[in-house]
Amino acid sequence: MSSLIHLIYASVATQAFGKAQLTELLRQARATNERLSLTGMLLHSDGSFFQVLEAEPAVVDQLYQKIRLDKRHEQFTMIIKEPIAKRSFASWSMGFSDVSPKELATISGLNDFFHGGSCFNKLDAGRAKKLLAAFAVGRWRGNIEGAERQGNIAGAERR
Amino acid sequence: MSLGIGQACASDPSFTFAFQPIVDTIAREVFSYEALIRGPGNEPACQVLGQVPGERLLLFDQKTRAVAIGLATRLGISCLLNLNFVPQNLHASAASILTTLEAANQTHLPIERLVLEVTEGRVIDDQAQFAEFINEYRGLGMKFAIDDFGSGYSGLNLLANFQPDQVKLDMSLVRSIESHGPRQAIVRAAGQACYDLGIDVIAEGVETVEEYRWLADTGVRLFQGYLFAKPAFECFPPVHYIDSR
Numbered sequence: 001m002s003s004l005i006h007l008i009y010a011s012v013a014t015q016a017f018g019k020a021q022l023t024e025l026l027r028q029a030r031a032t033n034e035r036l037s038l039t040g041m042l043l044h045s046d047g048s049f050f051q052v053l054e055a056e057p058a059v060v061d062q063l064y065q066k067i068r069l070d071k072r073h074e075q076f077t078m079i080i081k082e083p084i085a086k087r088s089f090a091s092w093s094m095g096f097s098d099v100s101p102k103e104l105a106t107i108s109g110l111n112d113f114f115h116g117g118s119c120f121n122k123l124d125a126g127r128a129k130k131l132l133a134a135f136a137v138g139r140w141r142g143n144i145e146g147a148e149r150q151g152n153i154a155g156a157e158r159r
Numbered sequence: 160m161s162l163g164i165g166q167a168c169a170s171d172p173s174f175t176f177a178f179q180p181i182v183d184t185i186a187r188e189v190f191s192y193e194a195l196i197r198g199p200g201n202e203p204a205c206q207v208l209g210q211v212p213g214e215r216l217l218l219f220d221q222k223t224r225a226v227a228i229g230l231a232t233r234l235g236i237s238c239l240l241n242l243n244f245v246p247q248n249l250h251a252s253a254a255s256i257l258t259t260l261e262a263a264n265q266t267h268l269p270i271e272r273l274v275l276e277v278t279e280g281r282v283i284d285d286q287a288q289f290a291e292f293i294n295e296y297r298g299l300g301m302k303f304a305i306d307d308f309g310s311g312y313s314g315l316n317l318l319a320n321f322q323p324d325q326v327k328l329d330m331s332l333v334r335s336i337e338s339h340g341p342r343q344a345i346v347r348a349a350g351q352a353c354y355d356l357g358i359d360v361i362a363e364g365v366e367t368v369e370e371y372r373w374l375a376d377t378g379v380r381l382f383q384g385y386l387f388a389k390p391a392f393e394c395f396p397p398v399h400y401i402d403s404r
């Protein structure tokens with residue numbers, strides 16, 4: 001069995017991403033990813049991107065290099081890169097969700113977020129899911145108004 | 160008859176395990192059991208380990224984990240299992256982890272359930288090399304925890320090289336935290352860093368309701384300590400959950 005890693009990063013869009021731009025981006029990305037046996041997910045929220053890339057180490061590294069050169073986004077923060085035992089998004093050449101910061105912020109616990117046949121459905125409690133939760137409460141995003149900065153550690157889990 | 164008494168070699172002391180739950184107080188369920196070594200009559204860990212000559216410690220350590228896995232499996236474990244791990248040089252540690260993996264395979268315990276706890280002091284000697292070493296096993300699904308976090312001289316900078324699955328806040332940080340500003344500041348900062356990196360934070364040695372409430376209000380949801388359950392000899396003890404306000 002070949003080794004797998006995931007790389008999770010956040011970035012900031014340099015242009016407005018409407019439905020048309022996002023659709024085109026995904027069409028292209030998915031075609032490439034399928035060829036590369038790369039899986040993952042991409043979240044867009046009001047100009048912020050959060051992406052999980054899963055594949056063999058060299059494949060992930062190369063694609064991330066390429067993605068970083070893409071002028072459509074900037075301010076890259078590589079959050080984590082580490083070996084994984086199995087893919088979290090095995091059947092997704094690139095799962096996608098476009099949600100408003102408001103929608104993200106009102107997620108109470110991740111389960112609401114993961115319902116309804118999306119790639120987030122049944123995501124195991126691993127790192128990708130936890131980082132997604134952190135992103136949902138405003139971590140790893142640029143200067144987002146209302147993003148949680150202080151106080152409670154686990155904003156999304158507050159009772 | 161005792162469930163899981165083990166003996167590594169003729170001269171090694173006999174030993175078995177007690178289990179202490181790590182509880183998720185939001186889900187109100189046991190998140191993991193930590194296996195704690197004991198003598199056959201429930202003698203404390205130090206008494207058992209004190210009988211092992213230094214040069215045998217590594218082999219003994221390795222043997223004990225296999226026994227802990229066997230015992231936990233017979234007790235029907237269905238959550239994570241936290242095991243202590245004493246890393247020596249990387250070569251010897253590799254052999255040691257492999258026997259642990261083997262033990263898990265033999266008892267059909269999924270590798271994803273195993274969490275090896277490494278103490279902070281051990282990790283920091285050569286962080287980058289250690290991180291690389293550990294990551295090999297994480298690729299197999301095994302999890303790692305940093306134990307006694309905050310007890311030594313290294314702190315958050317540890318997380319720059321290596322992002323474990325769990326960080327266990329040392330009981331010296333937890334003690335009377337509800338009234339101790341510096342401890343609060345450290346725990347808040349550590350908690351925030353861990354949350355941002357997808358690391359589970361476990362508060363160890365929680366003994367009072369006040370400690371628990373402060374930590375819970377700060378966002379900690381995983382707890383280990385007398386307040387919830389004491390280590391129980393060769394069994395999984397019942398958990399006493401604290402009512403929410």
Ligand SMILES: Cc1cc2nc3c(=O)[nH]c(=O)nc-3n(C[C@H](O)[C@H](O)[C@H](O)COP(=O)(O)O)c2cc1C
Nearest residue numbers: 028029030032033049051066067068070072073094
């Ligand atoms: C936020 C974002 C995510 C992207 N994700 C992927 C991806 O998963 N796979 C991919 O092939 N390209 C992705 N791209 C596009 C690449 O940056 C690049 O444009 C694409 O690989 C086309 O390269 P090519 O012209 O060399 O084929 C992404 C771009 C952006 C802005």
